[in-house]
Each structure stands twice: as structure tokens, then as C-alpha cells.
Amino acid sequence: MSTPPLSVTPQPSDVQSLKSVNFISGSDxxxxxxxxxxxxxxxxxxxxxxxxxxxxVALLAxxxxxxxxxxxxxxxxxxxxxxxxxxxxxxxxxGSFWLISLTTLMSVPLGxxxxxxxxxxxxxxxxxxxxxxxxxNLAGVxxxxxxxxxxxxxxxxxxxxxxxxxxxxxxxxxxxxKIPLPLGDxxxxxxxxxxxxxxxxxxxxxxxxxxxxxxxxxxxxxxLGATRWQTIRHQVLPAAMPGISTGxxxxxxxxxxxxxPLIMIGALTVARFCPAGIDSPVKLLTEPQRILQxxxxxxxxxxxxxxxxxxxxxxxxxxxxxxxxxxxLLVLSVFNGFAVWIRYxxxxxxxx
Amino acid sequence: xxxxxxxxxxxxxxxxxxxxxxxxxxxxxxxxGDVKRIMVDGSSTVxxxxxxxxxxxxxxxxxxxxxxxxxxxxxxxxxxxxxRIDIANASRPIKDSEKEECQKNGIEFVELKIAIxxxxxxxxxxxxxxxxxxxxxxxxIWEPGSTVTKWSDVDPSWPDHKISLFGAGEESGTFNYFTxxxxxxxxxxxxxYSPSGDDNVIATGVAGDKYAMGFFGYAYYSRNKEKLxxxxxxxxxxxxxxxxxxxxxxxxxxxxxxxxxxxxxxxKASLSRPEVEDFVRFYLGxxxxxxxxxxxxxxxxxxxxxxxxxxxxxVGK
Numbered sequence: 001m002s003t004p005p006l007s008v009t010p011q012p013s014d015v016q017s018l019k020s021v022n023f024i025s026g027s028d029x030x031x032x033x034x035x036x037x038x039x040x041x042x043x044x045x046x047x048x049x050x051x052x053x054x055x056x057v058a059l060l061a062x063x064x065x066x067x068x069x070x071x072x073x074x075x076x077x078x079x080x081x082x083x084x085x086x087x088x089x090x091x092x093x094x095g096s097f098w099l100i101s102l103t104t105l106m107s108v109p110l111g112x113x114x115x116x117x118x119x120x121x122x123x124x125x126x127x128x129x130x131x132x133x134x135x136x137n138l139a140g141v142x143x144x145x146x147x148x149x150x151x152x153x154x155x156x157x158x159x160x161x162x163x164x165x166x167x168x169x170x171x172x173x174x175x176x177x178k179i180p181l182p183l184g185d186x187x188x189x190x191x192x193x194x195x196x197x198x199x200x201x202x203x204x205x206x207x208x209x210x211x212x213x214x215x216x217x218x219x220x221x222x223x224l225g226a227t228r229w230q231t232i233r234h235q236v237l238p239a240a241m242p243g244i245s246t247g248x249x250x251x252x253x254x255x256x257x258x259x260x261p262l263i264m265i266g267a268l269t270v271a272r273f274c275p276a277g278i279d280s281p282v283k284l285l286t287e288p289q290r291i292l293q294x295x296x297x298x299x300x301x302x303x304x305x306x307x308x309x310x311x312x313x314x315x316x317x318x319x320x321x322x323x324x325x326x327x328x329l330l331v332l333s334v335f336n337g338f339a340v341w342i343r344y345x346x347x348x349x350x351x352x
Numbered sequence: 353x354x355x356x357x358x359x360x361x362x363x364x365x366x367x368x369x370x371x372x373x374x375x376x377x378x379x380x381x382x383x384x385g386d387v388k389r390i391m392v393d394g395s396s397t398v399x400x401x402x403x404x405x406x407x408x409x410x411x412x413x414x415x416x417x418x419x420x421x422x423x424x425x426x427x428x429x430x431x432x433x434x435x436r437i438d439i440a441n442a443s444r445p446i447k448d449s450e451k452e453e454c455q456k457n458g459i460e461f462v463e464l465k466i467a468i469x470x471x472x473x474x475x476x477x478x479x480x481x482x483x484x485x486x487x488x489x490x491x492x493i494w495e496p497g498s499t500v501t502k503w504s505d506v507d508p509s510w511p512d513h514k515i516s517l518f519g520a521g522e523e524s525g526t527f528n529y530f531t532x533x534x535x536x537x538x539x540x541x542x543x544x545y546s547p548s549g550d551d552n553v554i555a556t557g558v559a560g561d562k563y564a565m566g567f568f569g570y571a572y573y574s575r576n577k578e579k580l581x582x583x584x585x586x587x588x589x590x591x592x593x594x595x596x597x598x599x600x601x602x603x604x605x606x607x608x609x610x611x612x613x614x615x616x617x618x619x620k621a622s623l624s625r626p627e628v629e630d631f632v633r634f635y636l637g638x639x640x641x642x643x644x645x646x647x648x649x650x651x652x653x654x655x656x657x658x659x660x661x662x663x664x665x666x667v668g669k
């Protein structure tokens with residue numbers, strides 16, 4: 001939420017009084033000492049900033065230098081290979097695309113809905129207090145723990161349908177798509193697990209954004225005869241949108257780079273196919289039935305492929321791993337740019 | 353409005369009517385589609401061999417996909433026991449307890465030896481005092497509660513300098529094999545070493561420290577020959593019997609006790625599927641050329657024949 005900045009232009013009288021205070025309160029040496037301390041503090045802060053920056057620049061520089069030999073168009077149009085000159089990230093790129101799309105589709109309505117309920121509707125009972133406290137706890141749980149949860153609940157479904165894959169069932173939907181039961185190591189199971197990982201983050205960010213909307217707006221809207229739903233729909237949500245969308249996109253960016261839960265639920269390490277055979281955006285239009293099949297297919301993801309390349313013996317695969325990191329970073333920057341853009345667009349519409 | 357509701361209602365009825373619950377066919381792709389898929393899981397040591405062969409296989413059999421998961425030998429066997437995979441990559445033979453669980457679940461499998469690895473003990477290239485070690489010396493360095501902290505603790509003529517040890521972590525089959533072969537007990541190792549699940553970290557660690565020593569699979573030594581020096585290992589008390597790991601000594605079986613066979617375990621029920629049968633036959637046939645390319649040592653002709661015979665008899669059954 002953007003609040004109008006406070007006026008910070010110093011008034012002449014302020015400056016004078018400050019100066020006079022300084023000069024009256026101490027001798028020359030104490031002034032010098034205090035000014036010196038002030039400068040030391042400024043330098044400490046500067047060093048803190050630049051040392052963090054230096055580490056980042058060094059990391060980026062080494063990755064970019066390393067990727068130069070491999071990163072070209074063929075890297076993002078070909079699938080993995082044992083030959084470093086031919087290995088590409090296409091399978092991981094599509095795997096991550098489906099995973100993140102489904103995760104966003106499931107976590108955003110659930111997350112914003114829960115936040116609206118907790119902030120706008122729920123009474124302050126012991127139950128809502130327990131929920132609110134535990135949301136922060138859940139946001140701090142390491143993602144591999146969610147991976148184990150996802151393995152039991154989604155991938156294996158508590159072994160309700162038999163523990164062996166050979167005996168498992170599937171729901172055949174109009175002959176187009178088969179939904180396996182238990183889900184097994186498919187994208188849908190991964191997306192459900194990832195939804196659990198980022199849901200608390202989205203709810204907390206949305207709660208903060210909703211809380212930052214001044215309550216005078218709500219009271220005014222209700223006083224004009226609007227219902228609660230109308231108030232939320234036309235006043236509160238638009239005002240909270242910049243904060244909510246930033247929170248959502250940061251959470252989704254985290255999901256793109258997260259590997260641990262995917263390894264836990266059994267994502268493939270080496271795969272040379274894209275989910276449901278969709279290897280170019282054109283196929284999304286020409287063979288739309290595959291869009292339904294892709295979430296039920298097995299997959300690999302960008303961070304898993306990068307991790308695998310980095311573990312190969314010798315240096316042959318380090319340019320490939322570096323190229324993978326650059327592609328992952330590019331995707332992340334696109335997402336973050338998108339967050340900035342949405343923030344700008346939605347906050348511009350606010351009139352009050 | 354009511355018309356739209358009608359249309360939606362009809363669509364919903366159609367969707368539910370079109371839903372049937374059916375048994376899945378092993379090898380079918382979950383979502384639907386016309387390709388067949390073979391599921392492989394297990395050892396990270398064997399993965400490079402299987403991945404190379406799978407890639408070549410997919411070129412010839414374009415309607416079959418062979419993705420590989422890397423979770424470790426032990427987890428691979430668990431997946432085999434649960435019947436979730438067709439082939440388990442393994443860098444050690446199956447344990448009796450795992451065999452029993454297979455029996456309990458009605459899972460039959462065939463064990464196929466597919467390559468040999470020579471666990472390599474490496475030191476820094478500027479290390480000029482060690483060229484060979486006996487198993488007893490290795491044990492003195494690596495055993496639990498080892499008193500060796502400096503090189504001179506092993507041999508007084510060696511430098512009076514701290515020895516730094518690098519090796520595989522306990523989730524790895526390499527760790528199991530090394531501790532069993534050198535220390536006599538699976539899992540027993542000095543507290544004094546830096547474990548890593550990433551063999552490249554071990555290679556970098558040893559290459560960066562003149563007084564370091566480490567161990568890993570032969571593939572990692574063969575890819576880092578210029579950065580590392582390999583130590584010959586003597587199975588006896590006599591250093592003159594020491595043998596360095598080379599493709600020849602590993603294949604001939606003279607590099608002992610650190611040579612180990614690598615395996616794939618194929619579920620017998622899966623062999624009735626033509627794509628699995630084709631893949632395993634390819635693995636033991638044309639695929640064997642990939643073993644050396646992956647940095648391991650190929651089996652002798654006789655051993656390949658033995659594996660082929662075991663496979664064919666399992667298919668015929």
C-alpha cells in the first residue's frame with residue numbers, strides 16, 4: 001500500500017534550531033567525535049550493502065562467463081542429453097511451466113479467499129487466532145516437509161488404492177484424459193504439493209495488504225449502503241491489489257526455484273520428453289486435448305535438471321548447468337518484472 | 353440464463369456419464385497418449401550408464417520413453433519392492449532383507465551384472481610420498497576412531513602435516529562398499545572426514561589441498577586425471593603387490609578389494625512387456641559400448657554372456 005509521503009522539506013527555523021542545539025550542547029572535540037561516529041556508521045552501512053552486492057555480482061559473473069560456451073537458442077529448444085553439446089532444458093522448461101501454472105491456478109483463489117475471510121469476515125475467536133498464528137509457522141516450515149506430506153497424501157493417497165502401481169486404477173474422462181488413482185509422480189501431485197508450500201506465504205501477504213486498507217474506506221462504503229460483498233469487491237480488494245499481487249508473484253517465484261519437494265514426490269531426474277508431448281506453444285492451440293493430459297503426465301523441472309548437470313563428473317557439464325541457471329534467472333526476472341508492472345497498474349487506478 | 357444453466361447441466365451429466373474407472377495398464381502414460389514408458393530408479397553411480405543407453409535406445413525405438421530417477425540404490429530397491437518401477441539401478445547386490453520383502457510382495461526380479469567400477473583412492477598430484485597403500489594402511493586412516501591425524505602417523509617418513517580426508521556420504525552405495533571393503537563393516541568410518549553427496553566436491557577438495565586424500569567411483573577419477581593422482585592399492589601386507597585402477601586391472605579383477613560390480617534389477621513381470629524386453633536386450637547388447645563412455649569398465653565377453661543368459665532365461669519363463 002502506498003501512503004502519501006510525509007513532507008520532509010526542512011523549514012528554515014528547524015535547521016537553525018538544530019544547528020544551535022549542536023553548538024550549544026558540546027565542546028568542539030565532542031562534536032568532532034560525534035560527527036566521526038556518524039560517518040563511521042554510514043560507512044558500516046555502505047560496506048554491508050556493497051559486500052552483499054559484491055557476492056551477487058561475483059556469482060552472476062562466474063555463471064555468465066561459464067554459460068557463454070553453451071547458451072544459445074538450441075539450449076532452450078532441445079531436451080536433455082548425455083552429450084553436453086546437445087543437452088538442453090526444454091523438458092524442464094515445460095515441466096516447470098505446467099507445474100507453476102497449476103500451482104498458481106490453485107493457490108491464488110484459495111490464498112486470497114482465506115485472507116479475505118480471515119481479515120474481513122472472521123470474528124476474533126480463539127480458533128481464528130490459532131489459525132493466524134499457525135499461518136506464520138507454516139510459512140516457515142522447510143519445503144521438504146511439504147514434500148513428504150505431498151508424497152503421502154497426493155502421490156500415494158495413503159495407499160487407499162493399493163500400494164503397488166501395477167494394481168492402480170484410473171478415471172477415464174470421456175476418453176480424453178486418464179486421471180490415475182493414486183495420483184503417482186505426476187505434475188498435478190507436484191502442483192498440489194507446491195500449492196501447500198506457497199499457500200501460507202500468499203495468505204500472509206494478502207492479509208498484510210488487506211490490513212493496510214484504511215478502515216475508514218470500509219466504514220464509508222458501508223455507510224453509503226453498500227453490502228459487505230460490494231465493499232470488498234469495489235473498495236477493499238482493488239486497494240489491496242498491489243500488495244496481494246506482489247506477494248503472489250514472489251511466492252510463485254519461490255516455487256519455480258524450489259527443488260526439494262519435487263525430488264521428494266518423485267519428479268524425474270533425466271527425461272527427454274515434455275509433458276503430454278507438448279514441446280512448443282503452437283501445440284497448445286493445434287492439439288488442445290493435450291492441455292488436459294499434461295497435468296497427468298510425469299515431469300522434470302528446471303532446478304532438478306540444473307542440479308543433475310552440476311553433479312556430472314568432470315567439467316564438461318558446467319557450462320550446461322550455468323546456462324540452465326541463466327535461463328532460470330531470466331524466467332524469475334520476467335516474473336518479478338511482471339510483479340512490478342501489476343503493482344504499478346493497480347496502484348495507478350486508486351483515486352483516494 | 354436458464355438456457356445456459358440447461359447447457360451446463362447437460363455438459364456436467366455428459367462429463368460424469370463419460371467417466372469410467374478402469375485398471376491401468378503398466379507402461380501406459382498416465383494422462384493418455386500413444387507412447388510406452390519404462391520406469392527406472394536407483395543408484396546415482398549406475399544412472400550415467402542407464403541414461404546413455406536409454407538415449408540411444410529412444411533413437412531406435414521412438415515410441416518408447418525411458419526416464420531415469422536418481423534416488424540411491426536403497427531407495428531404488430524399495431521402489432522395486434513396491435512394484436512401482438520396472439528396473440532398479442544398483443551399485444551393490446540386493447540384501448537378503450530386501451529379497452525377503454520382494455518375496456512377501458510377490459515381486460520376482462532378475463539380477464543382471466552390467467559393468468564394473470573401481471573405487472579410486474586419490475591424492476593431490478604434488479603428493480610425492482604416496483604412490484601405493486596397503487588395505488591395512490587405508491584401514492588405519494579410515495577406520496572408526498582412527499588415531500591418524502597427520503601423514504606421519506601412517507608412516508614416520510611422511511610429512512608431519514595434517515591429513516584431510518574427503519569421501520562419499522552415507523546415503524551412497526559407494527560409501528557402503530568402501531566401508532565394507534576397507535573397514536570390514538558397512539557404515540563404519542572415521543569421524544575425521546568431510547562427507548559429501550557430490551563427488552565433484554570431493555574431486556575439488558582433494559585437488560585443492562596438497563595433504564588431502566579422497567575416494568570415489570572410477571568415472572570421477574577418469575574425468576579428473578590431470579587434477580588428481582590415483583593411489584595403487586595392495587590387498588596384502590606387501591606394497592609391491594599394489595595395483596592401480598585402470599580399465600585393464602579392474603576388468604581382470606586384479607584391482608582388489610575395491611573393484612565392484614554394478615547391476616540392474618529387472619522386474620520379471622515387466623519383461624512380458626515388449627518394450628522392456630527390447631530395452632534390456634539393447635542394454636546388454638549394443639548398449640554395452642556406452643559403459644566405457646560413461647567412465648566405467650565394461651564387462652568381459654564371458655560376463656556379458658552370463659548376463660545375457662540370465663536375461664533370456666527370465667524372458668523365456
